[in-house]
Amino acid sequence: MTWLRWLAPLGLGVLVLLAWEVAVRLTGIPVFVLPAPSRILMAGLESAPLLLSSAGYTLRLTLTAFLAAVAGGVLIAVLFTGSRLIEAALYPYAVVLQVTPVVAIAPLVLIWVGVDNASTAVVLLAWIVAFFPVLSNMTLGLRAVDPGLRALFRLYGGSRWQELWRLRLPAALPYLLSAMKVSAGLSLVGVVVAEFVAGSGTSPGLAWRIIEAGNRLQTPRMFAALLLLAAIGIGLFAVLAWLERRLLARWHDSAR
């Protein structure tokens, strides 16, 4: 029943939207408290150029932070695997970075990069949020290597480089891909939160649109921006889930 997997949530969505529309019309709730779906759609269409360009901006920042998080996480994890000393020295700081609320660091980062470079601050803050899952999962993955295969590599005189390239990196791929799904979502969260804090006229992302519309009590537009944010999140997740299936389908249990 594959059609049920699509039709059931879709049908529920339509029902909820209808009930929402009817309820708003019957009760006469003010539009700035809860706009009807039709009003949200209209607001979205009216300000489409503005919202879409903001969405593009937010997406660009999210992707930049995400790719930097993946690159940084993988690189540091490889360093960790290469040297227990580096891991022992660095890991606590990675944890400190992870557990410190990003909102609290934001003003500081903003001072360092300058208020004029709000987008740099946003990317940096989102990176901090997004890189830890990659680091910790990748470190785990690089270690989760069949001891028999390691013995085999030693038996034939394989170098550390060969062990990394031919054994550890491929073995860590499922771990990396699952971390990337988490990290992509966190990048988006990071960008939005950072923009709430650091945003100004120079960082015209979706988060800023939400604040702006909120200040003007343009609730329908807030909803429209929110929908776009959700769409970006779903899109990122879908692309990564596809990539995961594509790369792992033939050999890893998780994708079968």
Next chain:
Amino acid sequence: MTATPVLALHEVSHHYPGGVVALEQVSLALHPGEFVAVVGPSGCGKSTLLSLLAGLTAPVAGRVSSVVRSPGELGMVFQDPTLMPWASVAENIALPLRLMRRPAGEVTARVVEAVRQVGLAGFEASLPAELSGGMRMRVAIARALVTRPRLLLMDEPFAALDELTRERMNEQLLALWRELGITCLFVTHSLYEAVFLATRVLVMAPRPGRVIAEVAVPAGYPRGDAWRSDAAFAALRGELAAQLRHSAEPASP
């Protein structure tokens, strides 16, 4: 058997951190072209023995002497196939040569040869997950043979296979051994398997691990179902079983 042993242990003892004595005063020699089976209960140090023989572990006491010098002269087959799940059959078999940085042309030729030896032609592009248990073990054997080793060490390679597959693999292993003229050391739990395959069976006892008996198998090769149903086969199995029972009894004070 006057030729220099391919591999020998001289009064080798080994224990692990924590004081568990894995092996005590073990001496044995593998002569060129022999097929030696090692049987013994769990915990008798068979895996440690293989690790020492392969040079993966250095013994705490005693000496390992070996004519095997460079990587590739010794092949190893583990209890599990131990394949790279992301790599094709051909790539898995090619691994030892790649680690030894052999030229690409040689790798291709040797892989073709090893694939033929274990009867996996047509499956070169398959992934391990797409193969049966017996076929995966063949890949592991091909990988051990691809360097044309002088010595093949095997750690209960067929333990996880069903009996019929196991018997067929035993026969094919013997055929390969005869064809290639290599020296084999085969660790197993199965006396049946040991008597079927080996020219000589070593019996080990646990705690501490040591060799307590050595039984020669006088039958010639090729061996098949006729040997399995031979009276001498049953007699040898009985003798080994008695030795094992004896070894399991607590040592007298």
